[in-house]
Amino acid sequence: MPKLSYLKALNRALGDEMARDDTVFLLGEDVNHALTNTTHGLLERFGPQRIVETPLSEQGFTNFATGAAMAGLRPVVEFQIPFLLLLVFEQITNQAAKFRQMSGGQVSVPVTYLLPSAGWRKEWGGQHSDQPYSLFAHMGVKTVVPATPTDAYGLLLTAIRDDDPVVFFAPIAALGVREDVDHAALQPVPLGVGRVHRPGTDVTLVAIGHPVHDALAVAEELAGEVSVEVFDPRTVHPFDWAGLAASVARTGRLVVVDDANRSCGLAAEILATAAEEFALAAPPVRVTRPDGAILGAVPQLDLALQPSREQIAVAVQKVLKSTG
Amino acid sequence: MPKLSYLKALNRALGDEMARDDTVFLLGEDVNHALTNTTHGLLERFGPQRIVETPLSEQGFTNFATGAAMAGLRPVVEFQIPFLLLLVFEQITNQAAKFRQMSGGQVSVPVTYLLPSAGWRKEWGGQHSDQPYSLFAHMGVKTVVPATPTDAYGLLLTAIRDDDPVVFFAPIAALGVREDVDHAALQPVPLGVGRVHRPGTDVTLVAIGHPVHDALAVAEELAGEVSVEVFDPRTVHPFDWAGLAASVARTGRLVVVDDANRSCGLAAEILATAAEEFALAAPPVRVTRPDGAILGAVPQLDLALQPSREQIAVAVQKVLKSTG
Amino acid sequence: MPGKDLYRTIRLIRRFEERALELVRAGEIGSGIHPCIGQEGVAAGVCAALEPGDRILATHRGHGHLLAKGTDPRRLMAEMAGRSTGIDAGRGGSFHPSDPDAGVVGATGTVGHSVGIAAGVAWALARAGGGRVVACFFGDGAVSQGALLEGLNLASLWRLPVVYVCENNGYATTLPVATAVAGTITGRGEAFGIPSRTVDGQDPETVLAATAEAVRRARDGGGPSLIEMSTYRFLGHHTFESSVRLRYRDEAEVAAWKERDPLQIQAARVSEADRARIDAEVEALLDEVVAYTLASPRPDPAGGLDHLYADAIPVRAGVS
Amino acid sequence: MPGKDLYRTIRLIRRFEERALELVRAGEIGSGIHPCIGQEGVAAGVCAALEPGDRILATHRGHGHLLAKGTDPRRLMAEMAGRSTGIDAGRGGSFHPSDPDAGVVGATGTVGHSVGIAAGVAWALARAGGGRVVACFFGDGAVSQGALLEGLNLASLWRLPVVYVCENNGYATTLPVATAVAGTITGRGEAFGIPSRTVDGQDPETVLAATAEAVRRARDGGGPSLIEMSTYRFLGHHTFESSVRLRYRDEAEVAAWKERDPLQIQAARVSEADRARIDAEVEALLDEVVAYTLASPRPDPAGGLDHLYADAIPVRAGVS
Ligand SMILES: Cc1ncc(C[n+]2csc(CCOP(=O)(O)OP(=O)(O)O)c2C)c(N)n1
Numbered sequence A, B: 001m002p003k004l005s006y007l008k009a010l011n012r013a014l015g016d017e018m019a020r021d022d023t024v025f026l027l028g029e030d031v032n033h034a035l036t037n038t039t040h041g042l043l044e045r046f047g048p049q050r051i052v053e054t055p056l057s058e059q060g061f062t063n064f065a066t067g068a069a070m071a072g073l074r075p076v077v078e079f080q081i082p083f084l085l086l087l088v089f090e091q092i093t094n095q096a097a098k099f100r101q102m103s104g105g106q107v108s109v110p111v112t113y114l115l116p117s118a119g120w121r122k123e124w125g126g127q128h129s130d131q132p133y134s135l136f137a138h139m140g141v142k143t144v145v146p147a148t149p150t151d152a153y154g155l156l157l158t159a160i161r162d163d164d165p166v167v168f169f170a171p172i173a174a175l176g177v178r179e180d181v182d183h184a185a186l187q188p189v190p191l192g193v194g195r196v197h198r199p200g201t202d203v204t205l206v207a208i209g210h211p212v213h214d215a216l217a218v219a220e221e222l223a224g225e226v227s228v229e230v231f232d233p234r235t236v237h238p239f240d241w242a243g244l245a246a247s248v249a250r251t252g253r254l255v256v257v258d259d260a261n262r263s264c265g266l267a268a269e270i271l272a273t274a275a276e277e278f279a280l281a282a283p284p285v286r287v288t289r290p291d292g293a294i295l296g297a298v299p300q301l302d303l304a305l306q307p308s309r310e311q312i313a314v315a316v317q318k319v320l321k322s323t324g
Numbered sequence C, D: 001m002p003g004k005d006l007y008r009t010i011r012l013i014r015r016f017e018e019r020a021l022e023l024v025r026a027g028e029i030g031s032g033i034h035p036c037i038g039q040e041g042v043a044a045g046v047c048a049a050l051e052p053g054d055r056i057l058a059t060h061r062g063h064g065h066l067l068a069k070g071t072d073p074r075r076l077m078a079e080m081a082g083r084s085t086g087i088d089a090g091r092g093g094s095f096h097p098s099d100p101d102a103g104v105v106g107a108t109g110t111v112g113h114s115v116g117i118a119a120g121v122a123w124a125l126a127r128a129g130g131g132r133v134v135a136c137f138f139g140d141g142a143v144s145q146g147a148l149l150e151g152l153n154l155a156s157l158w159r160l161p162v163v164y165v166c167e168n169n170g171y172a173t174t175l176p177v178a179t180a181v182a183g184t185i186t187g188r189g190e191a192f193g194i195p196s197r198t199v200d201g202q203d204p205e206t207v208l209a210a211t212a213e214a215v216r217r218a219r220d221g222g223g224p225s226l227i228e229m230s231t232y233r234f235l236g237h238h239t240f241e242s243s244v245r246l247r248y249r250d251e252a253e254v255a256a257w258k259e260r261d262p263l264q265i266q267a268a269r270v271s272e273a274d275r276a277r278i279d280a281e282v283e284a285l286l287d288e289v290v291a292y293t294l295a296s297p298r299p300d301p302a303g304g305l306d307h308l309y310a311d312a313i314p315v316r317a318g319v320s
């Protein structure tokens, strides 16, 4: 079977969906020259009415997308750097995401915000490595963080077809991931449905985005001593609580890996919900970045702040030993 | 003893600190006419170099404050509506808050962002009632949410004197709170130090901002059947984990009230940390707004979404009955 | 005959807001309102230049915009009073109404951001063909908002069919234009290559003529225009002003502007008889509007989470 | 004698970046860099008009800005290579360097936002007295960023001592100015009442003269100015461009601009002998710079959370 890379999956999903539905169009910076590679070949294929190069006016074109969506189109807005989502945070969370409710359900705002470079950008300094997906979940905006090429393809299709704003985080660290796929079998992946990448009986190890691959590696590594179930929610909001509950019901133990700042992050939400609703045989453990961590210009400093496989392994062993 | 209202405490703190330190100045919209009342009388007292009226250019004047702070002044930036903090979210979290680290500790950015109207604004529609303090905590920005006039006074002094950016949330629902105070006794309140408003032995009830007063009312109401300790962290980041640990060590049970959206909110962080680190005799409970709640234009709809005293009471009784 | 229609629209807006003020005092409109009394000539004149298929973006001071575009006054008042019969089932209120059926896209609370939204709507209309245009209202306070300026650049770059209407009423809440705007308002449009002019916003027919010219340019593919309408609000920024003492405008200035009341200016162009008839019709309609509003039910409290999402995704309650 | 000093500065920047490119290829500067080769005349000319007490805000293409303002080349290169001896202890890197001692406030990664920051710095300097000014650099890509336009309005409203320097090198990454900028760059300044002009950014002495005039106005309380410098980057947007095939500029255009190399233009104004001496001094200095950089230690990984806050607040680790 042919190999599909995560980056190519994004490019293919955009192309397939634009071909299927001509209300879909993409706008962003340097998209004509496919700087991020997601739009590679699309300008030639669909022309400048569908692939729209924008100035550095993120708030302006985010509002523009809101308007185009309210008038019946399905814009995909590409952002080059995580902080650009912070720059348009108000336009997404307080405007695009609120018009439906403020109109009593009359207005739809089907915009996809595509960040093909979430998380750490090695050595690019303190302003290029944020991982702000939990912020959108707090504000109630649909948010996905796929870990694999097939999930990236399927969730991008679903995000574009969804009638609400959806923020799509593609982790830089996952862009190179390749997978054997039967292209004909590629299909939409529903929002809010997690995925058990590896079944297990002793511990549920939750990971989202690129740490899924670290989680799988650790599970494999520890296979001799412990049976680890790797659960990938894939969607941050709405979250697959039923899926996680089922997994934890099987294992009774919980570890969450989240390569984002600790306070009020996704891992916090998962542990909080587990503490309220799940029966745990041992206290759950989070492996995250520190509070307010800023990943900067020196890799050895940054790496000391990011969740490591060793930390994950230690956390798994810890929840196994302890009892609630 | 004279009564001090929360709003007057803000006004007094600004006046006292501007008198004490002439590097302190305030900028914002309609501040000359003290639309929010926080600047009442200050223009007359300190003149237009210290009370600076701005156009509707929130990003511009937030960046302006960053520059003024890097050049040695201590700006206080007032915002009229919660969503304006979302509008400048990037300028605060990705710029003001990162310059110190990116400069290797050479640059200080002592700016205070004052929101004298956090939370629900009755009937003002879907874009005026956000409560986004957990977002700043996730990004590592110092954030306070005082519940009483003396804490508002003391924390505003501290925020202005702090050498880092500090976001100050004054809940609309607390602005009318009045307290008997000896003005001479008013003093700075340190960041990251919580306050036990009411000691108790059976349950720790954590509340921040205006819900503190609901928590106290519920504690009083239930006094016959249960001894509730009301803990107010006062600061969202840095959080007083030691203080909360000590309280929970006494009570063994935990309920958190947070009038903010549920997912990835402050209440989630508190439950997550408790689940990891505290010994609990029963599963903890959160009382929050629903996921992604938007408080809108119709009070009866909004009130159904906000934490109620009844919900708090039920939660307290629930953690008492259940065992972990 | 436009003269009469303009008069009717202005009269309707004026009396609609006067009745709304009564409902504010009666506590039926809890949010209070941002009255546009004194500025009705802009809403009436601009919308008179539009076709039903055209769209508008309104502001927080938007009752006039909606009424002039054709929103049912009954359902607008009901919306302002938080009734489930309102144009947005009570979810928009006075501040954030939208009325797709009448071509009212919405009124975002983020001042100035309607400019970029309008550009997006115009892009979609242009792609669909049919020469429809968008009229986008904003105030003088909006012209120093970055997102507005970004939106003007996009609209001009892409030659989008938008008429940008700046209602310069001299103040943003308490802030005088002079202390907020370096340079000029029309200069901001010109900076992005947008034909920009200032006209008398108190004369409804002047407004109509200027807008008609801009609309023609837009329909013909000539791109956006910006028109600064010199106008004035006769009342406070918001009804709360009656309860607080804000002294940012002097009596004389207010009085002078009241001499140039768009209602009077347009009335003078309509015959005694026509005016009497129109006034009577408007009064009858507004009695019906108020009756309809007060007779309408309030939304069921159980519906607080309605319309959050397009599909039925699980939304967890605040307590589990 | 400015001619010689300008030549020295330009020569230093050119050779510094050429050596930096070697360190990029050697993997010592992991971020890669945004080379300013071809634009050195702007940095040199602007900073030659400034006093030590004046401040600048640099950009992501900022090595020239810092060197021209007086940053120690050893510690700048060490910073770019992530060494603890760097001007920011390795925390700023090539993209976000600040050097308070040399008057370099910083270089925010948010394109265009330096304009508002510069206004705030200028406000503080003006309040302190002494006639100091701020020079704020930004690119053509920044001029459609709303926060930049808001910043221009504030600087003009409050007559702040800032010289806004737009380095128009024709492209924002791959985006040509013409497809991004409706209207003109100077028109954006004029919209806010800011004296704005375009000059030849390839001629260092033209840049110096234009800047000196603007600096004089600023020192005299005349408020901000905007100068658009027509220039060109001879290399790619960022060193990664050498690895990817981006065809957004044609060979002929690049070749034509290389005919107008600021280094050559300024060299022609300096005697053979002086040039030889300056070149030799610069080479010697850069050997030292590279040696210093390579000999410098990398930060201790334990310090990842250093400098997060001014005080020692408890910062929890990623695992408890
Ligand atoms: C971006 C933004 N800043 C501030 C506010 C608060 N606010 C609401 S209306 C208003 C005044 C707007 O003035 P103008 O645009 O002139 O409209 P007018 O009220 O005069 O009709 C302000 C400051 C807001 N809603 N949005």
Ligand SMILES: Cc1ncc(C[n+]2csc(CCOP(=O)(O)OP(=O)(O)O)c2C)c(N)n1
Binding pocket: A029, A056, A058, A080, A081, A084, D060, D061, D109, D110, D111, D112, D138, D139, D140, D141, D142, D145, D169, D171, D172, D173, D237
């Ligand atoms: C607000 C913002 N948008 C986008 C980016 C990504 N980005 C970094 S540099 C750059 C191009 C800037 O072009 P210009 O301002 O002309 O400066 P030049 O690179 O030509 O020197 C872009 C798009 C950013 N850093 N900030």
Ligand SMILES: [Mg+2]
Binding pocket: C139, C140, C141, C167, C168, C169, C170, C171, C172, C173
């Ligand atoms: Mg106004």
Ligand SMILES: [Mg+2]
Binding pocket: D139, D140, D141, D167, D168, D169, D170, D171, D172, D173
């Ligand atoms: Mg450029």
